[in-house]
Amino acid sequence: xxxxxxxxxxASSDIADNALNISNTATFYTAGTDTGISETxxxxxxxxxxxxxxxxxxxxxxxxxxxxxxADKSAKIYVKNTNDRGDGTKYVxxxxxxxxxxxxxxxxxxxxxxxxSSGKNLEFTASDTTETTLExxxxxx
Amino acid sequence: xxxxxxxxxxASSDLLTDNLxxxxxxxxxxxxxxxxxLDQMNYHRAIIPTGTNFDLIAxxxxxxxxxxxxxxxxxxxxxxxxxxxSINDEVIGHLYAGDWTFFPWSCDxxxxxxxxxxxxxxxxxDCTIEYxxxxxxxxxPNSGD
Numbered sequence: 258x259x260x261x262x263x264x265x266x267x268a269s270s271d272i273a274d275n276a277l278n279i280s281n282t283a284t285f286y287t288a289g290t291d292t293g294i295s296e297t298x299x300x301x302x303x304x305x306x307x308x309x310x311x312x313x314x315x316x317x318x319x320x321x322x323x324x325x326x327x328a329d330k331s332a333k334i335y336v337k338n339t340n341d342r343g344d345g346t347k348y349v350x351x352x353x354x355x356x357x358x359x360x361x362x363x364x365x366x367x368x369x370x371x372x373x374s375s376g377k378n379l380e381f382t383a384s385d386t387t388e389t390t391l392e393x394x395x396x397x398x
Numbered sequence: 399x400x401x402x403x404x405x406x407x408x409a410s411s412d413l414l415t416d417n418l419x420x421x422x423x424x425x426x427x428x429x430x431x432x433x434x435x436l437d438q439m440n441y442h443r444a445i446i447p448t449g450t451n452f453d454l455i456a457x458x459x460x461x462x463x464x465x466x467x468x469x470x471x472x473x474x475x476x477x478x479x480x481x482x483x484s485i486n487d488e489v490i491g492h493l494y495a496g497d498w499t500f501f502p503w504s505c506d507x508x509x510x511x512x513x514x515x516x517x518x519x520x521x522x523x524d525c526t527i528e529y530x531x532x533x534x535x536x537x538x539p540n541s542g543d
Contacts, residue, residue, distance in 0.1 A: 269402035356488035359502030370491025
């Protein structure tokens with residue numbers, strides 16, 4: 258087993274009258290255990306200059322990065338839009354199948370749990386045809 | 399405007415041959431702006447009874463078509479306890495005891511979206527969660543009195 262941790266710090270000195278400082282660390286365990294997750298896709302990059310829908314993770318599809326991600330357990334996905342924020346009007350829309358999760362603007366990241374099952378693709382759509390680069394990594398069992 | 403940052407650090411010394419050490423910081427800005435920070439936030443702590451699917455973050459006209467960010471942590475300590483998160487009926491994944499998630503959220507009020515609420519179900523046992531919504535606005539209910 259491996260020990261992989263994810264720490265988040267949410268900080269602001271002016272969103273409230275007292276400083277906001279939330280910090281928590283999660284250890285990636287297999288579902289319902291305290292055994293560390295030991296498989297990962299590794300960190301990868303995907304570029305697109307299409308404004309159309311693009312598949313990032315295809316669970317269980319042979320020869321794809323998601324080929325071995327098939328279990329409805331405790332997988333985690335990290336995604337970052339590495340583009341500059343620019344004028345703030347360009348983003349990628351992240352989707353589970355056709356259901357929109359939210360928009361990653363340039364520099365934004367997300368970390369979500371992932372219920373892998375056949376056909377349950379993680380997809381994205383860039384807001385225009387500007388070349389967009391996403392970095393991503395899946396931790397799974 | 400406020401300045402709020404979210405920093406992620408992913409680390410492991412034994413998942414790969416070499417150390418994994420990744421860090422990323424983002425500012426929570428309003429959509430369509432270069433650097434105008436979100437200046438509204440809700441922070442909650444709640445006990446989610448097991449077995450029922452709830453709207454955790456409901457749609458609101460003031461939230462639509464912009465930037466909102468969601469943070470949720472499962473504060474239970476029994477490793478078998480988990481909550482299932484979904485956008486409407488589309489499950490995102492399971493958040494086990496101690497796990498947290500952070501993601502952008504689109505409040506989509508279009509007819510095709512049907513419902514874009516963030517939903518939660520506790521499994522195994524009741525789950526105590528803390529969650530935050532950093533958002534562009536809030537539609538308060540009219541008191542009606």
